[in-house]
Amino acid sequence: MSDHEYTPKSKAGKWFNDRLPLLTLANHLTDYPTPKNLNYWWTFGGILTFCLITQIVTGLTLAMHYIAHADMAFESVEHIMRDVNYGWLIRYIHANGASMFFLAVYIHIFRSLFYGSYKAPREIIWIIGIIIYLLMMAAAFMGYVLPWGQMSFWGATVITNLFSAIPLVGEGIVTWLWGGYSVDNPTLTRFFTLHYLIPFLILGLVVLHIWALHVPGNNNPVGIDVKKPSKDTVPFHPYIVIKDTFALLMFMIVFAFFVFYTPNILGHADNYIEADPLVTPAHIVPEWYLLPFYAILRSVPDKLLGVIAMLSAILILAALPWLDTSKIRSAVFRPLYKQFYWILVADVLILGYVGAMPAEGLYLLVARVATAYYFLHFLVILPVLGLKEKTLPIPLSITEPILGGTANLATARNKESSIK
Amino acid sequence: MKNFLRILSLIIVFLAAPLSSYAAEKVEYLKTDWSFKGLFGKFDRGALQRGYQVYTEVCASCHSMKYLSYRNLAEKGGPEFTEQQAKAIAASFDVTDGPNSDGEMFTRPGKLSDKFVMPYENVKAAQAANGGAYPPDMSVLVKARGGGVDYIYSLLQGYEDPPAGIILDEGVHYNKYMYGNKIKMSNPLSDGLVEYSDGTNATVEQMSKDVTTFLMWTAEPHLETRHQIGFKAILYLIILTILVYFSMKRIWSRVETKV
C-alpha cells in the first residue's frame, strides 16, 4: 500500500505492527501524498465522511427511542421531540443531516464531472461512488418513511408502486415488498431494519472507495498525473487535514443554521400529520434531493418506460468513464466541454425545479425537454465531444503553470500516463 | 476560494427557489409580529398563558392535544405556570385510570404526569360528533400546515360571508384562508368570548394571536432552548473556523502554494 517501508520506532509498536500492520496503515494515511493544488471542491470527500458518521451516530441514538410500529411510530417520534433529553436536537440533526449529506454528495459528484475524476485509472472509485449514491437514496427514502406521517406513507406507496411497472411479476413484487396488500406495519418494520443496515453497507463501501482512491492517488484541478511523492504533493497530514477541517467547519455553520433556525424547511408539513391510508395529500413531493429523478419519471407518459428512464438516469452514470472519450481529464482544458458541463448543471437544476411542480402544462413540457437533454448529454454529446473537441495545451506539472512543451506533447504525455 | 463560494451560493439560491415558490401559490396571510421568530426568539409568557385559556375554553371541546401532558404547562420555555397552578389545572380534569384491584376502570382527578384529556374517545367518535369531519389533533398542528403560524392566525380571522355565486352546503362555512375556502368548523371566536384573567381585552385578533402562540409552543416545546443553543453553537463554530483558518494559513505557509 505504501511506497516506502515503515517501521514503528517503539519496540511495542514494532511487535504489534508485525502482527497487525495498523501502524503502517496509519502511517500510510498520514503521509499519503496529495496533490497540493487541490481546491475547495475537493474537501467534500471529508465532509461526506463526516455526514455519514453524523447520520450513524444520531441514527443509533434515535433508534434507542423510536418504535417501529404503525400504531406507535408517529407517537414515538413526538416522544423523542418532547421528552427525550436533547431528542429534538438529535432528530433535527438526523433529518437535516440527510439533506446536507445529499447537498455534499451532489457537489462531490459534480466536482468529479468537471475535473474528469471518473476517468482512467479511477473508474472503480467512480462506480463504487455510484453504488454508494444509490444506497444513500434507498436509505434516505426508507428513513423518510419511519416517522409514519402522511408523506412517509404516501411516499412509500408511490415509490414501492414503481415496481408494479415490471411486466408479469410486478404486482407480486410489490405485495412482497409490502408484506401485505398495502403499505402497513410489516412494511414499516422491514424499512426500519433496512434503514438501519444500509449505512453500514455504505461505510464498508466508503472504505473501498478510499482504498481504490489511494491506489492511483487523487486527481487534481489540472487533471494531469503527478509524481508521488514529489514537490507537487504534500503529505495528507497536516496539510489536507487542516484544509478539510476548515471547509468542514464552514459546512457545519450552514448545517447548524438549518438545525437550529429552520429545522423543518426542507421537510414537508404533511409529514406532521399521522399516516392515514384513506386520504392522500394534495401534492405528493419527494425530498428535494430526489426531485430531478422524480421529474424524469413523470415526464415519460408510459408507466414502465418512466421507471426505466428514471433508473437509467442514475445507471448511465456508471458507464460514464467509457462514454466520455476525451483523453483530457480536466474541463479547464476543454473549452467546449466546460460549456456543456454548465448546461448539464442547469439542466439538472431545472429538472429538480419542475419535479417540485405539478406535472402539467408548461412544467411537463420543460421536464420532457430537460429529460431528453439529460440523456443527450451522456449518450451523444460526451462521446462526440471527446473525439472532436480541440483542447487547450496542458502544463507539464502542476507546479509549472507555464507550459513545459507544446500542446501536442502535453497531450501525448497525458495519454501515455492514462494508458499506464 | 472566491469562485468556490460564488458557485456554491448560486446553487443554494437555486435550490431554495422551489421552496419559496410553494409559498407563492398561496394567498397572502395576515401578518403579525411573532415574538418567537428570529435568532433570539422567545415565547411571550403572557400570550402562552392566555393562549392556553383560549385553547381549553374554546378549542378543547373538539380538538385533542394528545402529545401534551399537564406537567408541560409548568416546564421551562412554556407557559411556565407555577407547579401549584399546573397541579390545579390537572386536578380540574377527570382522568380515566385503572383497572383497579376489582378489575374496573375508575375516574380520578388528573395528575401532572397525565396526558391532556381527549374530548372524544377516538377518531370515529370525533367524526360522528362533528358531521363527519375530524377536528385535527392540535399538538403539532402548526407544523402540519404549510403556512404555519401565519396560516392558523389568518384562518381564525378569515371567516366572512361567501362571495356571490358560492353555494355552501349545510354545516360548511366560508373562510378566505382555508384551502378551497370551505371549512366545516364554524367561526370559533368572537370578541369577548373569553375573559382573560390578566385583564387583556379579548378581541378576536388578540385571541387568535394568543392561541396561535400557544400552538406554536405545543408543536415546538423546545423552541427557546433550540434558539439559545443554536446561537451559542453557531458563534462557537465561527470562532473555531477563524482559529482553524489561521492555523491552516500557518501550516500552508511552509509550502509556497496558496490555500
Add this chain to the structure above:
Amino acid sequence: MSEKKTNRRDFLFTATYAVGAVGVGATVWPMIDQMNPDASVKALASTEVDVSSLTPGRTITVLWRGKPVFIRRRTEDEIADARSVKLDDLKDPEKDEDRAKNPEWLVMLGVCTHLGCVPLNDKGDYNGWFCPCHGSHYDTSGRIRKGPAPTNMEVPKYEFVNANTIKIG
C-alpha cells in the same frame, strides 16, 4: 525573532486544539444524556396505593418505577421480633424504628441488594424474606441477616396521604 514566531504559532495551535476539544465535548454530551431517564419517565416518579384491604400478616407487591415495592402489614409478633434484635448482630446495622416509622407498616423496595432478584415472602431462617437467587436471608424488618447481600432492602421515600393510602416516591 524566530523564537517569538514559534511561540505564537504554538499558541495558535494550542488554542485551536483547546477550542476544538470543547466543541467535541459539548457535542458528545447530548448523545450520552439522551440515555438518561426522559421527562415522561421522571414525571411518573410517584404512585399511590390503596392499602385498606390489607390484613395483618399479609404483604402486597406494587410496581413503582418499574420495580416491586413490598408493603407489609406486620403482626405484633413480627414487630416484637424485629425490634428485639441487637444492632451488633446485624451486618448492616439499622434500627427497625428507623425503617418502619409506623411499626405496623413496612414499606420497602422488594429488590435483593445482592444482584437485584425479588426475594420471596415469609421464607428464610428469619421469617422475613429469602432470595432464591443466591440465598440471602432477610428478617421481618427486611434487614440482611445471612447470605451474600451486603445491605438491607431499601426503604423508599413514602408517606401516608390518609389512613388508607400510601404515596410512594
